[in-house]
Amino acid sequence: MNSVQPNVLDPSSLAGLKLQTREGSPEANKAVAQQFEAMFLQIVLKTMRESIPQDGMLESEGTKLFQGMHDQQLAQLMSRTGGIGLAQVVERQLNGTSIPRLPTYDLKGPAQAGAAAASAAGAAPQLGAPYSGAAQGFVTQVWPQAQQAAASLGVPPHFLVAQAALETGWGKSVIQRADGSTSYNLFNIKAGRDWQGEVVEARTTEYENGRAVERVERFRAYGSYAESFQDYTRLIGQNSRYAGVRGQSDGDAFARALQQGGYATDPAYADKLSRIINGNTLRQGLQASAR
Incomplete structure (x- = not known):
């Protein structure tokens, strides 16, 4: 229109x-x-x-x-x-x-904030910041799985929690199956030709030549969040595109390596992920869940 x-x-x-x-x-x-x-x-x-x-x-x-x-x-x-x-x-x-509308992702995931507005105005608000209780609940729920996956990849576990938070709006927008149940897909990994597991469909926005294009795409579905982390670990751990992600201890460098590897088409994906990794919402969620 x-x-x-x-x-x-x-x-x-x-x-x-x-x-x-x-x-x-x-x-x-x-x-x-x-x-x-x-x-x-x-x-x-x-x-x-x-x-x-x-x-x-x-x-x-x-x-x-x-x-x-x-x-x-x-x-x-x-x-x-x-x-x-x-x-x-x-x-x-x-x-x-009933089809979820997820912002910007390529082979793997969406990004949910306005980095351009923040940089233009000279300040950067916390991305997708939920109530502290929601952040705490999400961190507590996925922390054990994040620790296991992070150990395999050689990265701090809160990096993975931050990316899952970005992809799903702190767990509030996980892709759903047709019957309304969760797909447990925390990282919005698509179902390519080689995927043999369950599949769900969701509407997505991707950037092609700088322009946003909407599509309905097929995504992987799991039986638990643990399976989602395991699949993410295989993707990042075995794909040469993400060699710069593995073993990364710097949050900003971790985010940039994901974007450079082609994880998302959103040009601001790395910036959005960096701000969650370094933001107060994740920090408070981690502190609250550790009590």
């Missing part, structure tokens, strides 16, 4: 947004979801701008005006090219679909 993106803070645009939701078509729902996310991102950027001192020699009402216009365009662009995943969640709810 090709259309001119409206001013997300214009009252008349909000009225149009309300009218579009009544149409109910998938195209209209997609446009509504993208505009809703653009509104949210615009507010985030505005709030972040206001938190930065603005009394320099080059500050004026004119620069603030152009800066606001730039942020508005950035918010609209991000909402059309993957954004932070909010539009996909809203669209899924509007369509009433």
Whole structure:
């Protein structure tokens, strides 16, 4: 659906947004979801701008005006090219679909945050930060399996917990089977031609030549989280593309090695993973689960 993106803070645009939701078509729902996310991102950027001192020699009402216009365009662009995943969640709810909508992944997984917005505004909020209780529960649930897998790969176990958190939204968006049960696929590994196990389908967004393309793809399904970690260990441990991942003790280097190996098509995947590895949410979850 090709259309001119409206001013997300214009009252008349909000009225149009309300009218579009009544149409109910998938195209209209997609446009509504993208505009809703653009509104949210615009507010985030505005709030972040206001938190930065603005009394320099080059500050004026004119620069603030152009800066606001730039942020508005950035918010609209991000909402059309993957954004932070909010539009996909809203669209899924509007369509009433049972197929999970997962942001950006290539052979292995999605990325769920707006690194571009953070870098543009000069600050980086914690990605996909859930309530501390949710983070603690997720860390506690997967920590034993992460330790075993990490020992095989020669990496710190919290790196794997961070990647699983990024891939699944701290366990809240694990791909489901047709009957609604979990696939236990913590790393969103696809089911290629050589896969002999169970398969589930999920809708995904991938980047091709810098453009977001939506598809329904086949993913591997397991009987437990332990099986998911074991399969991830085989993938990373046996594929030469991920030689730089194995034995890596630096979180940023671990994330970059995954992206360089082709784990995800999202150009910001490494940055998003790095911020979770180094972020307060994971740190607090680890501390709470260790008590």
